Amino acid sequence: MSHRLNQFFTCLIIFLGCWSGSASSANVFLLPSDDSKAYTQFINQLLAEKRSPEINYQVLAPDADLQALIKPRQQTDLLVSIGTHALQKTLENLPDIPVLAVLITHTAFKELIGQHKEAETRLRDGKIGAIYLEQPASRYLYLAASVSPQAKRIGTVASPLSSEFLHELKPLTEKLGLDFSYKVINAEDNPTHAIDDLMRNSDVYLALPDSTLFIRGTAKWVLLTGLKWRVPIIGFSARYAEAGALAAIYTTPTDAAMETAQCINRRASGKQHRLPAPGYPESYTLTVNHKVSRKLGLPPLDESALKVRINAMEKKQ
Amino acid sequence: MAPVKTFRLSYLTSLLLILLPGLCSAVESMPDAEYDFLTEQDLLSDMPVVSSVTGLDQRTADTPASITIIDRQMIRTSGAVELADVFRLVPGIQVYHVNGNRFGVSMHGQTDEFPQRLEVQIDGRSVYLPMLSTIVWTSLGLDLDSIERIEIVRGSNVPAQGANAFLGSINIITRHPLQDNGTRVSYQNGSQDAHNFSLQHNNRLGPVDFRLNASHQENNGFSNLKDGMDSDHISLRSTYSPDIANQFELQLGYSHDIIGVGDGDRPDDFTENKFATSYQYLDWKHTFSDGDQLGLHFYHNQTRMNDRTSLGLLSDLLGGVNPAAIGQVEQEIIIGSTNNLTDRYEIGLDHSSRLNESMRLFWGSTLRYDRLKSDWLLDGRKPVHNRQTRLFGNLEWHAFSSLVFNAGLMYEHDQAVLTKISSRLAVNYHLQPKQTLRFSATRAHRAPSLLELERSEIVRFVDGSSADIQFITNPELAEEDLDALEIGYYGLWPDAGLETDIKIFHEIINNGIDKAKSRVLPGDLIGAALINDNISNFRTHGMETQIIYRPDHVTRITTNYSYAVAKGQRVRAENDISTLKTRVPRHTFSMLASRMFNTGLEGSIAHYRMSPVKWLGGSELLWQSRTDLRVAFPLSDARIDGEASFVVQNIFAEDYVEFQVNNVFERRIFVQLKLNLN
Numbered sequence: 001m002s003h004r005l006n007q008f009f010t011c012l013i014i015f016l017g018c019w020s021g022s023a024s025s026a027n028v029f030l031l032p033s034d035d036s037k038a039y040t041q042f043i044n045q046l047l048a049e050k051r052s053p054e055i056n057y058q059v060l061a062p063d064a065d066l067q068a069l070i071k072p073r074q075q076t077d078l079l080v081s082i083g084t085h086a087l088q089k090t091l092e093n094l095p096d097i098p099v100l101a102v103l104i105t106h107t108a109f110k111e112l113i114g115q116h117k118e119a120e121t122r123l124r125d126g127k128i129g130a131i132y133l134e135q136p137a138s139r140y141l142y143l144a145a146s147v148s149p150q151a152k153r154i155g156t157v158a159s160p161l162s163s164e165f166l167h168e169l170k171p172l173t174e175k176l177g178l179d180f181s182y183k184v185i186n187a188e189d190n191p192t193h194a195i196d197d198l199m200r201n202s203d204v205y206l207a208l209p210d211s212t213l214f215i216r217g218t219a220k221w222v223l224l225t226g227l228k229w230r231v232p233i234i235g236f237s238a239r240y241a242e243a244g245a246l247a248a249i250y251t252t253p254t255d256a257a258m259e260t261a262q263c264i265n266r267r268a269s270g271k272q273h274r275l276p277a278p279g280y281p282e283s284y285t286l287t288v289n290h291k292v293s294r295k296l297g298l299p300p301l302d303e304s305a306l307k308v309r310i311n312a313m314e315k316k317q
Numbered sequence: 318m319a320p321v322k323t324f325r326l327s328y329l330t331s332l333l334l335i336l337l338p339g340l341c342s343a344v345e346s347m348p349d350a351e352y353d354f355l356t357e358q359d360l361l362s363d364m365p366v367v368s369s370v371t372g373l374d375q376r377t378a379d380t381p382a383s384i385t386i387i388d389r390q391m392i393r394t395s396g397a398v399e400l401a402d403v404f405r406l407v408p409g410i411q412v413y414h415v416n417g418n419r420f421g422v423s424m425h426g427q428t429d430e431f432p433q434r435l436e437v438q439i440d441g442r443s444v445y446l447p448m449l450s451t452i453v454w455t456s457l458g459l460d461l462d463s464i465e466r467i468e469i470v471r472g473s474n475v476p477a478q479g480a481n482a483f484l485g486s487i488n489i490i491t492r493h494p495l496q497d498n499g500t501r502v503s504y505q506n507g508s509q510d511a512h513n514f515s516l517q518h519n520n521r522l523g524p525v526d527f528r529l530n531a532s533h534q535e536n537n538g539f540s541n542l543k544d545g546m547d548s549d550h551i552s553l554r555s556t557y558s559p560d561i562a563n564q565f566e567l568q569l570g571y572s573h574d575i576i577g578v579g580d581g582d583r584p585d586d587f588t589e590n591k592f593a594t595s596y597q598y599l600d601w602k603h604t605f606s607d608g609d610q611l612g613l614h615f616y617h618n619q620t621r622m623n624d625r626t627s628l629g630l631l632s633d634l635l636g637g638v639n640p641a642a643i644g645q646v647e648q649e650i651i652i653g654s655t656n657n658l659t660d661r662y663e664i665g666l667d668h669s670s671r672l673n674e675s676m677r678l679f680w681g682s683t684l685r686y687d688r689l690k691s692d693w694l695l696d697g698r699k700p701v702h703n704r705q706t707r708l709f710g711n712l713e714w715h716a717f718s719s720l721v722f723n724a725g726l727m728y729e730h731d732q733a734v735l736t737k738i739s740s741r742l743a744v745n746y747h748l749q750p751k752q753t754l755r756f757s758a759t760r761a762h763r764a765p766s767l768l769e770l771e772r773s774e775i776v777r778f779v780d781g782s783s784a785d786i787q788f789i790t791n792p793e794l795a796e797e798d799l800d801a802l803e804i805g806y807y808g809l810w811p812d813a814g815l816e817t818d819i820k821i822f823h824e825i826i827n828n829g830i831d832k833a834k835s836r837v838l839p840g841d842l843i844g845a846a847l848i849n850d851n852i853s854n855f856r857t858h859g860m861e862t863q864i865i866y867r868p869d870h871v872t873r874i875t876t877n878y879s880y881a882v883a884k885g886q887r888v889r890a891e892n893d894i895s896t897l898k899t900r901v902p903r904h905t906f907s908m909l910a911s912r913m914f915n916t917g918l919e920g921s922i923a924h925y926r927m928s929p930v931k932w933l934g935g936s937e938l939l940w941q942s943r944t945d946l947r948v949a950f951p952l953s954d955a956r957i958d959g960e961a962s963f964v965v966q967n968i969f970a971e972d973y974v975e976f977q978v979n980n981v982f983e984r985r986i987f988v989q990l991k992l993n994l995n
Contacts, residue, residue, distance in 0.1 A: 217561030294870030
C-alpha cells in the first residue's frame with residue numbers, strides 16, 4: 001500500500017510539474033483581415049520575432065473556416081485577429097480559444113464587442129484581449145508639450161467619428177493647465193474657416209486620427225493654415241509628418257507585431273497566461289519633419305529625446 | 318473627311334454620355350464605408366505628399382521624370398524681377414531676353430524668339446498662346462509673391478500634359494487664398510527706369526476665401542532700344558469648400574500690356590505691341606470616402622493683340638521712286654493688325670483612384686477649342702479654329718517595395734493632324750529608401766499650333782496685290798516627333814542636408830517645325846519669304862544635375878549644371894543647310910546660395926554661366942557670366958511689418974549680350990519695399 005501510495009504521489013508530482021511547467025507548446029493562429037501589405041508586414045515581423053520553438057504559428061487565410069480549423073489543445077493556444085474584419089469574423093464564429101485582437105482601433109474593438117453578447121462575457125473573463133493601433137490621446141498631448149513647451153493653447157478639429165479623442169483630451173488639458181479649443185466638423189460642414197479660425201488661436205494643433213475622407217478633406221487646410229499662422233502640427237501618421245506636420249506619433253504594423261510577439265512569448269513561456277486587457281500600444285514610432293522645424297524657427301528636435309520625455313510624462317500620470 | 322469627323326465627334330459625345338451618369342451617381346451617392354466607425358484602414362491609408370506631373374500625388378523618387386521644384390525662398394532670394402528669370406535656376410533650361418520685356422525660355426535649345434516646345438500651366442490652366450505659338454511671360458499677370466512653388470518637369474511630359482509639353486513643362490502653383498491674410502503692398506524702383514507696384518489682398522466673403530492681386534509694371538527695356546513695357550494686371554483667385562468632400566475654385570484675370578518689340582539688329586524698326594489678355598477658370602474637385610478624387614475644370618483664355626505698324630509711305634520704301642513706276646499709287650504700307658484675337662476654351666475631366674494596394678491610376682479627358690482671328694496673321698481670311706480631343710492616363714504600379722513602374726499614354730485628336738498617341742514608360746528602382754535609379758523612355762508628338770498651321774503674313778498694296786510675302790505655311794505641315802531616353806538618379810541624405818538629382822538623356826527629334834526660306838514665290842517682291850515647314854531633324858544628348866545642400870536651417874546652396882550636345886540638320890533652303898550644334902549651349906551653370914542671419918537679414922548670391930550659343934534668329938553669343946546679389950532685411954515694429962530689399966544684377970558689370978547684339982545686359986540695381994497692412 002505504501003509503495004502504491006508512493007507511486008501515486010510521484011506521478012502526481014510529475015503530472016503537476018508538467019502542467020505548471022515553465023515551457024509548454026502553443027499553437028498561435030494568425031487571422032489577417034485580407035492580403036494587403038499592412039497585415040502581411042505584421043505577420044512577417046511577428047514570425048521573425050519568434051523566440052521559442054514551442055510556439056507554433058499557423059497563418060490562416062482571411063476566409064478560413066475557423067470552426068473547422070481551430071481545435072485548441074493547449075491552454076496557451078491563441079488566435080490573433082489582425083484588423084477589424086478579422087475580429088468581426090472571429091466574433092461571428094467564436095471558436096473556443098483565447099483571442100488577441102491587434103491592428104484595431106479602440107472604437108472598432110468596442111463596437112464589435114458590443115455587437116456580440118458572448119464576446120462581452122469572454123472579455124470579462126480575460127479570454128479576449130486587444131492591443132489598439134492608435135495612440136492614447138494623452139500621448140499626442142505629451143508630444144505637443146514636448147516640442148513646444150511654451151504652448152498654452154491646443155487646437156484640433158474632429159469628425160463625429162473621433163469625438164472620443166476630444167472627451168479624453170479635455171480633462172487632460174485642464175490638468176496640464178492648457179487651453180483646449182476644438183470643433184466637431186460634420187461631412188456637410190465647410191471645413192476651411194473652422195480650421196483657419198482654430199489655427200489662428202492655437203499654439204499647437206493636434207491632427208488626430210479620423211476617417212479617410214475627413215483626413216483627405218481637411219489635411220490640406222490644416223497644413224496650409226498651420227504654415228500661415230506658424231503653428232506646429234502634431235500628426236498621427238508618417239505620411240502626415242511627410243506632408244508638413246512638425247512631428248507625428250504612430251504605431252506601425254512592425255511596432256504592433258513586436259509588441260504582440262512579446263505578449264505571445266511571455267504566454268508561451270508560462271510567465272503570463274492572462275491576455276493583456278484591451279489597451280493602447282506601448283510601442284510606437286516618432287517622426288520629426290526637420291524641414292518644418294526649420295521653417296518654424298524651432299531648435300533642432302531629437303526623436304529619441306522626445307520619446308524619453310513622453311515616456312516620463314506618461315509614467316508621472 | 319466629313320463622315321470621319323462626324324464619327325469622332327459622336328464618339329466623344331457618346332463617351333461623355335456613357336461616363337457622365339456613372340460619374341454623377343458616384344458623386345451623388347458617395348461609396349458607403351463598410352464601417353461607420355474608425356478602423357485601422359483610416360490610420361494606415363495614404364495621404365497626398367507631393368503634387369505631381371503624372372496627375373498622381375507622388376514622391377519625387379517615384380516620378381517618371383526629373384523634376385525641379387522652385388519654392389518661394391528660391392524665387393525671393395534669386396533677386397529675379399521677372400518671372401522668366403527664375404528659370405535660370407533649372408538645369409537644362411536657358412532663359413534669354415529676346416527684347417527688353419520679351420523672354421525666351423528654352424529647354425535644350427534649338428529655339429528662336431518664340432520657343433514653342435514647353436508647356437506652361439498656372440494652377441492647371443495652360444497659358445500657351447495659340448496666336449504666337451509661345452508664352453508671353455509679361456502678360457501672365459503673376460506677382461512673384463503670389464507663387465507658392467513652381468514644378469518643372471525636365472523631359473517630355475506629353476503623356477500627361479499634351480503636345481506642348483514636348484520637351485518639358487512648367488507648372489506654376491499660386492498660393493491658396495487661405496495661405497495669407499490681410500493686405501500687402503510692394504513697390505520696386507530701379508534700373509531701366511523701372512517702377513513696379515503690386516497689391517495683394519486676402520480676405521473672406523461669407524464662405525468664400527479670395528485673393529485679389531493688382532499690379533503695374535513699367536520700364537524702358539535695354540538702353541538705346543525702344544523695347545520698354547507698360548503693363549497692368551488684375552486677378553482674383555477664390556475658393557469655396559461647401560463640405561469636406563468638395564472644393565470649388567474660380568479664377569479671373571485681366572492684363573493690359575504695351576511692349577516694345579523688334580529685331581535687335583535693326584533698332585530703328587521697333588514697334589509697340591499691345592496685348593489685352595483675360596481668363597476665366599472654374600474648377601471642381603470631389604474627394605470620395607476612399608480617397609479617390611474627381612476633377613472637372615473649364616477655362617477660357619482670350620488674347621487681343623494690336624501690332625499694327627506703319628512702315629511708311631511706299632515712295633519712301635522705294636527710295637524716293639514714284640510708286641507709279643510699279644503700277645501703284647502712293648500709299649501707306651501697313652503690317653500687323655489691330656484685331657488679332659485668339660480664344661482657347663477647354664473643358665476637362667480627370668479622376669485619380671487607387672485600384673489596389675500597389676496600383677494607382679490617373680486618367681482624364683479634355684475637349685479644347687482654339688480660335689484665331691487676324692487680318693494680318695491670316696492674310697484677311699476668315700477666322701480659323703481647331704478642335705482637339707484628348708484622352709490620357711498614367712498607371713503607377715509598385716511591383717515591389719523597391720520597384721515602381723509608371724506607364725503614361727496620351728491620345729490626341731485634332732482637326733489638323735488627326736490622331737496621335739504619345740506614350741511613356743518609366744521604371745524607378747529604389748536602391749535604398751533614399752536612393753533611386755530611374756529609366757524612362759518616351760515617344761511623343763507635337764502637332765503644329767493653330768498659328769503654325771494657318772500663318773499667312775503678306776504685305777499687300779491697296780489694290781490687294783501682294784508686295785511682300787513675309788510668312789506662310791506649307792499646307793502639308795506635319796507634327797514633330799520625339800523619341801527620348803533617360804537614365805536618372807535621385808538621392809537624399811537628410812542627415813547631411815544633401816539632395817541630388819542627376820540624369821543623362823538622349824532625344825531624337827524628327828520633322829522639327831522651323832522657318833524655311835524661299836526667294837521664288839510668286840507675288841513676293843521683296844526679300845525671302847519664311848515658310849513654316851518640317852525642316853529640322855536632330856539629336857540632343859547630355860547630362861543635367863542639381864545639388865541642393867542645406868548644412869543648417871538658415872543656409873541653402875543650390876547648384877545646377879547641364880551639358881548638351883546637338884547634332885542634326887536644318888534645311889532652310891537647298892543652299893542653306895545648317896547643323897544645329899551651335900543652337901544649344903554646351904554648358905549651362907547656375908548657383909544660388911542664401912543665408913538668413915540672426916538679425917533677420919537675408920543675404921543671397923546667384924551666379925550664372927553659359928557657353929557660346931547662337932539662338933535661331935539671334936546673334937552669335939560668347940561665354941556669358943553674371944552674378945547677382947540680394948540683401949533683404951525685415952521691417953518690423955509696432956507700426957510696420959514688412960521687408961526692404963536691395964538687388965544688384967550683374968554686380969561685376971560683365972556686360973553681356975542677350976539673344977541679339979544690341980541687347981546689352983548691364984549692371985542693374987533695384988530697391989524694393991514690401992509692407993503688410995494687417
